[in-house]
Amino acid sequence: MNSIVFVLVGTQHPGNIGSAARALLVMGLARLRLVRPHRFPDEHADAMASGAVDLLRRAEVYDSLDAAVEDCAWVVGTSARVRYLGDEPLLPEAAARSLLDAAGKGATVALVFGCERTGLTNEEADRCHRLTMVPANPEYSSLNLAAAVQIYAWELRRAAITPQPVAARSDETFMKGRFRAPTMEQMEQFFEHLERTLIGTGFIDPTNPRLLTRRLRTLFNRARPDLNELNILRGILTSVEKPKHRTPRTKGPARTPPSASSASVRRPPPPDAAGAPETADGPE
Known part of the structure; x- marks a missing residue:
């Protein structure tokens, strides 16, 4: 109270x-x-x-x-x-x-x-x-x-x-408070960021915004994002304003099986090679 x-x-x-x-x-x-x-x-x-x-x-x-x-x-x-x-x-x-x-x-x-x-x-x-x-x-x-x-x-x-x-999550110490509710000031900063981004992409006409921004306010107020979620949303908006070109992650160099003619290949002896008799010319 x-x-x-x-x-x-x-x-x-x-x-x-x-x-x-x-x-x-x-x-x-x-x-x-x-x-x-x-x-x-x-x-x-x-x-x-x-x-x-x-x-x-x-x-x-x-x-x-x-x-x-x-x-x-x-x-x-x-x-x-x-x-x-x-x-x-x-x-x-x-x-x-x-x-x-x-x-x-x-x-x-x-x-x-x-x-x-x-x-x-x-x-x-x-x-x-x-x-x-x-x-x-x-x-x-x-x-x-x-x-x-x-x-x-x-x-x-x-x-x-x-x-x-x-x-x-009602405990302020839970996860260092990252799931607490954002303040009204933080929500206003998000709405300003959202409007600025949508104007920048051309989705909103700044000379004639109509009722869109008010409807977006209603949408996010109904959703009641916590502080962590609000930071995620602002991160998305920032990525729209300043896109990052990331290099696709690879799994390392591809491995190719060695060829049959490679000198490093050692073929196993035939099953009966260990007991084979020597010939006059020496062991085969």
Whole structure:
């Protein structure tokens, strides 16, 4: 639970920040990050935080979502609507399980909430590995920001108190950590490398990329490659950018059987040669 970060982007009302802090503390969560809050610190935030003012004081403030999640290996964004692109949004329970699974491998993970009026923009949603949505009343799905935070905080606590099997790769020391989940910064470096390579091969038109890069993001976010696999993928991209001409490996010089006329050949004697008698001219 200490590896889970709640990120609020562009929060307009400071009271929602305070209420969110209170919701986190009640469920045993303690990490809050704010991206471009309209007013913070603020007395309304302190008032709504109630006994969670200390948590509020520890909240980290960032200028961009990229900076807020760059150290995170798994990022889930909340959405109030189904997006045209990408996978079907996770239900809150599944989102909580995915966050805890990633956090159990020693990684920092994040759950991101957009501002009250517009939610996450498409660009902000692109920075998330998956999206999640509360299946609210379709005729009135407007959910208060702090209430949404409370729902997910509870789902995380409920999932955390349920015993789960531990895989060998969840140990950070396993194979020197080469199978750990890559951070968001490492994934962004991979996406930049991928786009640069595809532009270089002509597969992507840089003046009209359309939706291809976003679909590729969805594909690799769904696959969730570990750090070792990500390095393999980047190695493949590098080999496309700078091909290596390797010499085919041989098995050594071919061996040819000696000829029958070779002087080095010693023919075995006939079976009865050892007991053959000598002639007048000497032994044959």
